[in-house]
Amino acid sequence: MKQQFRTHLPLILLGALSALIVVSGVELLRPKPPEPGVELADIPFYKLPFGPDDKGQPRPFWPSRIASENGRMADPANIRSASECASCHRREFEEWAPSLHAIADRDVAYERAVKANEALHKDGIEKARFCEGCHAPVEVLSGRTNRFRSVMPSAAAGEGITCVVCHTAVHADPEEGNGALTLALDTSVDQLADWLSLSAPRDHARAYGGAKTNALIASGDFCGACHTEAYDNSMAKAQTRQHVQTTFAEWRDGWYARNGVTCQDCHMAPDPAAYIRQIRAGDLRDPERYAHNFVGSNYLMFDTGLGSNLTFLRGGIPHGLSDAKNTELVARQGEATRALLRSAAGLELRDSSRADGRLRFSVAVQNLGAGHNLPTGVIDQKYMWLEVVVHDASGKEIYHSGAFDAARGETDPNAVIWREDFIDAEGKRIPDHLTFITAAISHARHGVPPKGEDVVAYETPLPAQSVGPFRLTARLWYRVATQEFAYNVLKTDLVIPPFELVAAEFSLPAPNETPR
Amino acid sequence: MTRAVLLSVLFAALLGTGLYMEFLAMRNWNAGEVVLILHIVLGLPFAALFFSWIAGHVARGLPKSRRSGFTWLSWLLLATYLVVIVTGLMMVLPTLLYLGGVVWFWRFETTHVLTFLHLWVALAAGAGLVAHLALRHWQAPAARRTERGS
Numbered sequence: 001m002k003q004q005f006r007t008h009l010p011l012i013l014l015g016a017l018s019a020l021i022v023v024s025g026v027e028l029l030r031p032k033p034p035e036p037g038v039e040l041a042d043i044p045f046y047k048l049p050f051g052p053d054d055k056g057q058p059r060p061f062w063p064s065r066i067a068s069e070n071g072r073m074a075d076p077a078n079i080r081s082a083s084e085c086a087s088c089h090r091r092e093f094e095e096w097a098p099s100l101h102a103i104a105d106r107d108v109a110y111e112r113a114v115k116a117n118e119a120l121h122k123d124g125i126e127k128a129r130f131c132e133g134c135h136a137p138v139e140v141l142s143g144r145t146n147r148f149r150s151v152m153p154s155a156a157a158g159e160g161i162t163c164v165v166c167h168t169a170v171h172a173d174p175e176e177g178n179g180a181l182t183l184a185l186d187t188s189v190d191q192l193a194d195w196l197s198l199s200a201p202r203d204h205a206r207a208y209g210g211a212k213t214n215a216l217i218a219s220g221d222f223c224g225a226c227h228t229e230a231y232d233n234s235m236a237k238a239q240t241r242q243h244v245q246t247t248f249a250e251w252r253d254g255w256y257a258r259n260g261v262t263c264q265d266c267h268m269a270p271d272p273a274a275y276i277r278q279i280r281a282g283d284l285r286d287p288e289r290y291a292h293n294f295v296g297s298n299y300l301m302f303d304t305g306l307g308s309n310l311t312f313l314r315g316g317i318p319h320g321l322s323d324a325k326n327t328e329l330v331a332r333q334g335e336a337t338r339a340l341l342r343s344a345a346g347l348e349l350r351d352s353s354r355a356d357g358r359l360r361f362s363v364a365v366q367n368l369g370a371g372h373n374l375p376t377g378v379i380d381q382k383y384m385w386l387e388v389v390v391h392d393a394s395g396k397e398i399y400h401s402g403a404f405d406a407a408r409g410e411t412d413p414n415a416v417i418w419r420e421d422f423i424d425a426e427g428k429r430i431p432d433h434l435t436f437i438t439a440a441i442s443h444a445r446h447g448v449p450p451k452g453e454d455v456v457a458y459e460t461p462l463p464a465q466s467v468g469p470f471r472l473t474a475r476l477w478y479r480v481a482t483q484e485f486a487y488n489v490l491k492t493d494l495v496i497p498p499f500e501l502v503a504a505e506f507s508l509p510a511p512n513e514t515p516r
Numbered sequence: 517m518t519r520a521v522l523l524s525v526l527f528a529a530l531l532g533t534g535l536y537m538e539f540l541a542m543r544n545w546n547a548g549e550v551v552l553i554l555h556i557v558l559g560l561p562f563a564a565l566f567f568s569w570i571a572g573h574v575a576r577g578l579p580k581s582r583r584s585g586f587t588w589l590s591w592l593l594l595a596t597y598l599v600v601i602v603t604g605l606m607m608v609l610p611t612l613l614y615l616g617g618v619v620w621f622w623r624f625e626t627t628h629v630l631t632f633l634h635l636w637v638a639l640a641a642g643a644g645l646v647a648h649l650a651l652r653h654w655q656a657p658a659a660r661r662t663e664r665g666s
Contacts, residue, residue, distance in 0.1 A: 008520075008521065008524045012525070012527070020532060023533065023540075023551055030547045031544070031546065199608050201622070203541070206542065
């Protein structure tokens with residue numbers, strides 16, 4: 001045997017044996033961490049007013065369909081805050097921090113709406129788990145949505161849809177909706193200190209976004225778990241399932257899903273409006289990266305012109321950001337939001353005629369850029385309407401529909417409007433989002449489907465002296481809340497400003513048409 | 517010789533702890549954390565020791581290597597060691613920077629490549645080391661060569 005081999009072999013074996021002894025030793029001395037989470041029975045005074053499920057098991061998060069992976073309540077002490085994630089993932093944090101996801105549990109409009117609904121029922125706070133399951137999953141899963149708050153708060157609980165909500169998801173049911181997500185909030189947390197995670201990033205990633213989670217959160221199904229919402233008698237007065245938010249189904253049944261364009265492609269593109277233009281031009285490639293801004297349609301929460309009112313509306317400044325940085329990020333996201341809104345819709349004149357002293361015309365409201373209906377979401381508050389104004393050749397206004405009274409914050413009650421109405425048990429419209437007394441949903445007009453259009457016909461008598469050609473100005477407006485909501489729920493006289501999605505001018509009758 | 521012996525002991529210990537982390541640590545990261553620290557703490561002096569020793573070893577050993585197969589195997593072994601050490605240093609770099617107050621890390625896809633190379637090339641290096649130590653590097657006596665030839 002070669003002398004070097006004789007010398008080294010015992011030492012190699014010694015090294016391997018030492019490793020084995022050390023590994024066995026630490027395995028024995030540092031046992032596995034206990035089962036994560038907290039037993040339901042260990043949460044003092046936790047109320048379960050809605051009874052057990054069909055199998056007799058308690059339903060601690062009902063009426064929300066959210067669930068924890070191991071069936072236990074989450075331990076708030078083990079749930080990482082976004083500001084902790086920010087120590088390494090700063091770019092992602094600064095994208096997420098101004099987003100609506102980050103303030104989902106904090107924005108004053110939401111908070112006041114929840115309070116107003118809670119007051120409608122003796123178990124209102126527990127019933128609000130329905131809302132909080134999507135808006136504040138960490139609160140719900142850790143047992144803080146309870147009349148008696150016996151669970152300690154955590155930074156993550158106030159962060160709405162925070163990092164760990166998506167990055168520990170293991171299951172989503174977009175058909176069921178109402179928050180039908182299963183999360184492993186503190187079951188997936190690895191035990192490595194931050195500085196060690198940097199040397200073993202695969203294990204950090206395996207803990208937070210194993211292959212299953214990564215595939216899930218890249219899918220439309222994941223978004224659908226919350227962006228599908230239906231009211232039933234578990235939380236409202238509805239006797240049958242009333243579809244309130246059908247955003248997932250609108251996407252699933254439309255052109256975008258058929259062509260592989262997902263929610264994430266548009267709403268997580270670094271420049272969503274530019275991506276929409278790319279799609280509209282027929283280029284279906286994925287965005288170059290997925291940013292965490294989740295740009296949506298709520299322009300009001302990014303209106304820096306509101307000054308300190310905006311900080312109030314947004315529920316303050318996220319932990320981990322200065323006032324100046326917050327303002328900068330909110331302003332930037334506001335630009336992206338407004339650009340996205342302007343990329344969504346189009347208007348076309350479809351038909352016009354003059355006959356029998358009357359002017360008739362039709363305007364097509366087109367959904368050119370949204371992968372779901374326009375408008376979408378819970379659209380009892382968010383609504384869209386068409387304003388049309390006709391002037392004659394002398395500039396005199398001869399017809400006006402859909403005017404907005406900027407002083408009183410009221411939309412023309414006769415406007416052509418795309419909105420759903422919450423109806424109470426007596427058949428009356430509920431204008432201020434009192435979901436817990438909603439018995440039925442009706443639609444003033446259904447949203448315009450993806451790549452679809454809704455043709456609106458108008459007819460008006462022509463004044464005797466009016467002379468053509470006539471000029472039609474059409475504006476498509478969008479508003480994120482009704483004035484009743486501002487008065488009754490927000491308790492403010494702030495007029496909710498509308499946003500002009502698109503405007504167009506046409507000659508009537510159209511130049512290629514012969515007056516009849 | 518002392519440094520070579522120490523390198524062999526450290527290499528075996530690093531291979532053992534590395535295999536544990538790849539295949540077993542996820543069962544219990546409480547223990548995995550300690551093993552990872554140990555792997556880094558042993559790995560850094562191993563790298564320093566290797567770089568201080570290898571040039572002299574090559575200079576001394578190359579003239580003595582009389583078999584081209586052994587020479588090629590040795591160069592290959594050196595290459596695998598370099599890959600293992602360099603990928604290890606690249607993996608620990610973000611931690612060292614973090615401890616120095618700088619937050620920086622590789623792209624996630626890069627970490628996959630680094631980990632893959634670090635693990636599987638280390639296994640190849642282990643096999644190569646045994647071969648390097650066991651195989652004869654001198655020419656066989658002429659009589660035996662003739663014997664085999666006939």
